[in-house]
Amino acid sequence: MTGTGPVEPVNPPDADESYEVIGVDTPRLADRLAARWAGLSTRTRAAVLATGLAGLAAAGALLLSPDDPEPRDPLDLSAWPVNVTRWDYLGTGSTANSPATSGRYRFAVSVLRGPDVTLRVTGAAFDGIRAQTVPRPEFTVPGGTTRRITVEISVSDCSELPLDAGFHYLDVTLRNTHAIQRHSFIFGGAFSRDVSELLHAACDAVPARPGPRPTGSASSQNAD
Numbered sequence: 001m002t003g004t005g006p007v008e009p010v011n012p013p014d015a016d017e018s019y020e021v022i023g024v025d026t027p028r029l030a031d032r033l034a035a036r037w038a039g040l041s042t043r044t045r046a047a048v049l050a051t052g053l054a055g056l057a058a059a060g061a062l063l064l065s066p067d068d069p070e071p072r073d074p075l076d077l078s079a080w081p082v083n084v085t086r087w088d089y090l091g092t093g094s095t096a097n098s099p100a101t102s103g104r105y106r107f108a109v110s111v112l113r114g115p116d117v118t119l120r121v122t123g124a125a126f127d128g129i130r131a132q133t134v135p136r137p138e139f140t141v142p143g144g145t146t147r148r149i150t151v152e153i154s155v156s157d158c159s160e161l162p163l164d165a166g167f168h169y170l171d172v173t174l175r176n177t178h179a180i181q182r183h184s185f186i187f188g189g190a191f192s193r194d195v196s197e198l199l200h201a202a203c204d205a206v207p208a209r210p211g212p213r214p215t216g217s218a219s220s221q222n223a224d
């Protein structure tokens with residue numbers, strides 16, 4: 001038989017064989033971490049644990065804290081118009097071509113903080129007196145600013161007026177984005193003296209009302 005030779009074993013024990021291995025993974029992450037952890041000293045392990053616990057505590061605090069600050073108390077009155085508006089009396093204004101029963105008085109109106117405040121003077125201290133701002137009955141003062149305004153006071157009835165009152169006030173309606181309020185701003189000192197001068201000028205010259213006319217007939221007597 002040609003082409004024959006000695007028969008050799010299929011897998012001789014001393015054969016130098018090589019194998020192509022496909023799809024074998026590298027060591028898993030957990031296995032690598034476990035191996036590294038095992039190689040750490042006791043002191044290093046304790047430091048790592050302490051750092052991890054601190055990080056967990058910080059994360060829990062962030063998760064439990066509210067995202068937004070607490071809303072402002074809607075009943076907080078500090079920004080309502082009466083509480084942020086100030087009136088200062090500056091003196092009398094021009095009364096040229098005004099009747100003797102009217103006077104003009106200047107004020108500085110300040111809005112100390114917050115949104116704009118719109119104001120309207122609606123009256124004065126006593127019945128028989130009218131008051132309003134001129135030239136317009138309503139005005140607005142921006143927040144954080146001061147505006148000078150003029151109030152015209154007119155005497156309409158002297159019969160019940162106290163001519164020398166020590167205090168006079170103005171009735172004012174105020175509004176801003178928080179509220180609409182009615183308030184009386186009380187003034188003494190120079191403003192009361194100036195208004196008293198107006199009342200005297202308007203009312204001192206008013207003639208007294210005549211008394212009732214006598215009724216019935218007069219009798220006569222003849223003398224001898």
